[in-house]
Amino acid sequence: xxxxxxxxxxxxxxxxxxxxxxxxxxxxxxxxxxxxxxxxxxxxxxxxxxxxxxxxxxxxxxxxxxxxxxxxxxxxxxxxxxxxxxxxxxxxxxxxxxxxxxxxxxxxxxxxxxxxxxxxxxxxxxxxxxxxxxxxxxxxxxxxxxxxxxxxxxxxxxxxxxxxxxxxxxxxxxxxxxxxxxxxxxxxxxxxxxxxxxxxxxxxxxxxxxxxxxxxxxxxxxxxxxxxxxxxxxxxxxxxxxxxxxxxxxxxxxxxxxxxxxxxxxxxxxxxxxxxxxxxxxxxxxxxxxxxxxxxxxxxxxxxxxxxxxxxxxxxxxxxxxxxxxxxxxxxxxxxxxxxxxxxxxxxxxxxxxxxxxxxxxxxxxxxxxxxxxxxxxxxxxxxxxxxxxxxxxxxxxxxxxxxxxxxxxxxxxxxxxxxxxxxxxxxxxxxxxxxxxxxxxxxxxxxxxxxxxxxxxxxxxxxxxxxxxxxxxxxxxxxxxxxxxxxxxxxxxxxxxxxxxxxxxxxxxxxxxxxxxxxxxxxxxxxxxxxxxxxxxxxxxxxxxxxxxxxxxxxxxxxxxxxxx
Amino acid sequence: xxxxxxxxxxxxxxxxxxxxxxxxxxxxxxxxxxxxxxxxxxxxxxxxxxxxxxxxxxxxxxxxxxxxxxxxxxxxxxxxxxxxxxxxxxxxxxxxxxxxxxxxxxxxxxxxxxxxxxxxxxxxxxxxxxxxxxxxxxxxxxxxxxxxxxxxxxxxxxxxxxxxxxxxxxxxxxxxxxxxxxxxxxxxxxxxxxxxxxxxxxxxxxxxxxxxxxxxxxxxxxxxxxxxxxxxxxxxxxxxxxxxxxxxxxxxxxxxxxxxxxxxxxxxxxxxxxxxxxxxxxxxxxxxxxxxxxxxxxxxxxxxxx
Numbered sequence: 001x002x003x004x005x006x007x008x009x010x011x012x013x014x015x016x017x018x019x020x021x022x023x024x025x026x027x028x029x030x031x032x033x034x035x036x037x038x039x040x041x042x043x044x045x046x047x048x049x050x051x052x053x054x055x056x057x058x059x060x061x062x063x064x065x066x067x068x069x070x071x072x073x074x075x076x077x078x079x080x081x082x083x084x085x086x087x088x089x090x091x092x093x094x095x096x097x098x099x100x101x102x103x104x105x106x107x108x109x110x111x112x113x114x115x116x117x118x119x120x121x122x123x124x125x126x127x128x129x130x131x132x133x134x135x136x137x138x139x140x141x142x143x144x145x146x147x148x149x150x151x152x153x154x155x156x157x158x159x160x161x162x163x164x165x166x167x168x169x170x171x172x173x174x175x176x177x178x179x180x181x182x183x184x185x186x187x188x189x190x191x192x193x194x195x196x197x198x199x200x201x202x203x204x205x206x207x208x209x210x211x212x213x214x215x216x217x218x219x220x221x222x223x224x225x226x227x228x229x230x231x232x233x234x235x236x237x238x239x240x241x242x243x244x245x246x247x248x249x250x251x252x253x254x255x256x257x258x259x260x261x262x263x264x265x266x267x268x269x270x271x272x273x274x275x276x277x278x279x280x281x282x283x284x285x286x287x288x289x290x291x292x293x294x295x296x297x298x299x300x301x302x303x304x305x306x307x308x309x310x311x312x313x314x315x316x317x318x319x320x321x322x323x324x325x326x327x328x329x330x331x332x333x334x335x336x337x338x339x340x341x342x343x344x345x346x347x348x349x350x351x352x353x354x355x356x357x358x359x360x361x362x363x364x365x366x367x368x369x370x371x372x373x374x375x376x377x378x379x380x381x382x383x384x385x386x387x388x389x390x391x392x393x394x395x396x397x398x399x400x401x402x403x404x405x406x407x408x409x410x411x412x413x414x415x416x417x418x419x420x421x422x423x424x425x426x427x428x429x430x431x432x433x434x435x436x437x438x439x440x441x442x443x444x445x446x447x448x449x450x451x452x453x454x455x456x457x458x459x460x461x462x463x464x465x466x467x468x469x470x471x472x473x474x475x476x477x478x479x480x481x482x483x484x485x486x487x488x489x490x491x492x493x494x495x496x497x498x499x500x501x502x503x504x505x506x507x508x509x510x511x512x513x514x515x516x517x518x519x520x521x522x523x524x525x526x527x528x529x530x531x532x533x534x535x536x537x538x539x540x541x542x543x544x545x546x547x548x549x550x551x552x553x554x555x556x557x558x559x560x561x562x563x564x565x566x
Numbered sequence: 567x568x569x570x571x572x573x574x575x576x577x578x579x580x581x582x583x584x585x586x587x588x589x590x591x592x593x594x595x596x597x598x599x600x601x602x603x604x605x606x607x608x609x610x611x612x613x614x615x616x617x618x619x620x621x622x623x624x625x626x627x628x629x630x631x632x633x634x635x636x637x638x639x640x641x642x643x644x645x646x647x648x649x650x651x652x653x654x655x656x657x658x659x660x661x662x663x664x665x666x667x668x669x670x671x672x673x674x675x676x677x678x679x680x681x682x683x684x685x686x687x688x689x690x691x692x693x694x695x696x697x698x699x700x701x702x703x704x705x706x707x708x709x710x711x712x713x714x715x716x717x718x719x720x721x722x723x724x725x726x727x728x729x730x731x732x733x734x735x736x737x738x739x740x741x742x743x744x745x746x747x748x749x750x751x752x753x754x755x756x757x758x759x760x761x762x763x764x765x766x767x768x769x770x771x772x773x774x775x776x777x778x779x780x781x782x783x784x785x786x787x788x789x790x791x792x793x794x795x796x797x798x799x800x801x802x803x804x805x806x807x808x809x810x811x812x813x814x815x816x817x818x819x820x821x822x823x824x825x826x827x828x829x830x831x832x833x834x835x836x837x838x839x840x841x842x843x844x845x846x847x848x849x850x851x852x853x854x855x856x857x858x859x860x861x862x863x864x865x866x867x868x869x870x871x872x
Binding site: 201204205207209210212229230231232233234235236238240241242244245246248249250251252253254255256257258260274275278282369370371372373374375376407408409411412413414415416417418419420426427428 | 629692852862
């Protein structure tokens with residue numbers, strides 16, 4: 001029998017909702033189950049409404065579910081806001097001090113039990129214990145996880161958490177919950193990871209040595225992870241005074257010879273656009289992660305979107321090549337980040353990784369074991385690799401457009417770089433010939449860069465009807481395809497990861513197999529659809545778009561598809 | 567003008583004599599790239615003083631990195647031999663900070679102007695001081711925008727009339743020295759492009775200083791600033807070295823930084839060493855980031871535990 005249960009824990013910011021969620025995620029991981037969890041919160045530190053929604057399955061899962069089987073309401077508002085999402089056999093659990101409204105509510109005195117365990121602070125652990133009891137989790141498993149989580153905080157804290165979980169567990173263990181299941185001992189299927197951590201690990205695999213940033217949701221998590229690794233690796237994480245400083249710092253670091261990155265969201269990326277152009281004309285390899293959120297301007301700071309695609313592929317003063325990637329899953333985010341560093345350096349161009357709040361903040365079980373590259377290939381020359389170091393020209397014209405890159409103060413070769421248009425030796429030039437040859441040189445890289453680009457990922461790509469998306473929506477789209485196919489509807493999907501330079505031939509091959517295309521994107525104009533039309537002439541039939549700042553639920557795609565396809 | 571050219575020649579000879587033919591000479595710094603400045607520009611004096619300072623410090627061109635922003639001052643590194651990154655308007659300091667983090671053995675000098683550093687790059691200026699990055703910042707302060715042809719700059723005197731400020735500048739001038747002092751800068755100096763020997767000494771002291779050093783250089787703009795001319799400055803400047811001024815008192819320094827008008831001090835106004843940005847980060851004890859090894863084993867251990 002398949003297990004597919006969704007639990008939503010909601011309350012005010014500051015009530016420890018994420019702690020409950022993480023405990024449940026760890027319990028499930030330990031038991032060899034699959035989970036995926038979304039984090040929904042407002043741009044505030046206290047109060048408001050936030051929730052953690054975890055989906056528990058016995059097979060791999062990459063998207064959230066729209067129906068809730070267990071709603072843990074740490075306040076009345078949570079119940080009022082989400083009661084409609086409860087499955088017909090679902091159950092809400094609330095503190096007894098809140099007013100009961102419906103029959104499917106189980107009153108558990110979280111607050112009182114927490115006081116009994118040692119203080120109000122432990123309410124969330126009481127709730128976690130109650131959830132485990134309802135699901136039929138053996139209490140020993142809860143204890144194991146609590147030890148992992150709180151073992152380092154001293155015996156007193158751990159003991160109180162044990163007590164709190166046990167009180168919550170005992171309070172509801174005799175309640176019959178329709179979605180309870182048999183917990184068979186199994187080994188973990190993979191590690192718990194969010195997109196932010198995957199990118200941070202990918203940066204280490206790309207041998208990133210400097211990460212400079214200005215805090216901005218939802219991109220800051222990447223830097224928090226990198227900061228936590230920085231004592232163990234040759235890595236410095238520096239909080240800059242603004243995004244402009246951040247991007248210029250990493251350009252300076254890359255110029256001086258280390259791999260460097262920054263992360264931001266749309267508004268910060270706007271400030272970095274000046275620096276992006278500097279990396280462009282000076283052919284300096286840098287990596288920028290844009291964790292997208294809805295805009296324009298401040299928009300919805302803690303929510304998700306895919307609205308920056310057309311912006312980042314063109315953001316610049318004038319024209320210059322760059323790479324743009326949008327990973328669909330955490331393990332892909334890891335691989336792409338390392339690859340972005342490599343390709344940036346190989347072609348001496350900036351790379352941009354488009355992520356979003358959904359991928360950054362959601363937690364997945366990642367089955368693949370991440371591997372560290374054996375060595376890091378650097379595309380740098382030293383005096384012994386230069387024919388005449390005293391005459392070294394940083395921007396010498398070559399057939400591929402890529403000039404041998406020496407580092408400053410590394411030998412006799414002087415490295416001369418200017419943000420002005422320049423000659424081969426790097427000095428300013430306004431001569432017509434120099435201008436044309438430098439533009440052509442930079443553009444000469446593009447055909448080689450395109451050869452590095454992978455085709456869109458196909459899933460039932462032989463179908464005549466294809467859902468087409470990019471980046472983090474992959475999981476939701478694939479699940480929608482599975483559901484539609486289960487209903488006998490022949491549909492497949494394409495997911496673009498390597499976006500720019502646009503992989504013309506690969507995209508054509510994949511799209512040629514289909515007849516009708518449904519764009520699935522988290523923006524209001526189907527930006528990838530417009531790009532495909534512009535680059536290779538394929539038109540989409542319909543666009544299933546979502547721009548409310550919330551992640552896709554597969555059923556939304558299924559329902560919209562059926563409506564359009566009718 | 568003639569007097570300045572004579573000083574310039576004297577200084578060049580002096581530097582060459584001092585070094586003879588061993589190690590570095592002024593010639594090593596000669597660039598074949600054609601200069602872009604107006605004849606008589608204060609930048610020439612700064613360029614000469616820079617070369618003299620490098621020679622006296624024994625830094626060959628291949629060991630020197632000059633980073634600059636945008637403006638007439640920021641073009642300086644094109645006019646001598648060195649490693650250089652002529653970057654964006656206002657952004658030289660964060661770029662230099664990044665380069666220093668990547669390889670803290672780099673000897674970095676930044677050429678910037680009053681508009682570049684105190685206007686467009688004002689925020690970066692403040693934060694570079696807070697970080698105490700070990701580099702020397704020369705602010706070529708001609709109190710006007712030269713490259714864009716004579717608009718007021720952040721340091722233009724109150725009331726200065728320009729084609730774009732026809733009723734005169736209505737904002738107070740930005741005092742880079744006082745701002746730097748208030749932020750805890752460990753080396754704050756003022757030079758004058760018309761006194762190259764003095765300026766060379768300041769640059770040498772600044773480059774020897776461990777930490778961030780600011781040298782604000784009063785520089786006439788012969789094309790666009792009709793007020794603050796060579797003669798205007800020469801009547802007013804007095805040399806703190808000659809006064810045997812001791813630059814370790816913060817209150818005195820603040821007073822001197824704010825002294826303007828009839829008498830203007832030139833020299834080291836304040837100096838105090840403290841741990842630099844690099845000293846404050848432990849990982850740098852293991853050598854420059856660029857020289858540290860990628861360790862797949864250590865990374866794999868982290869990945870396997872993830």
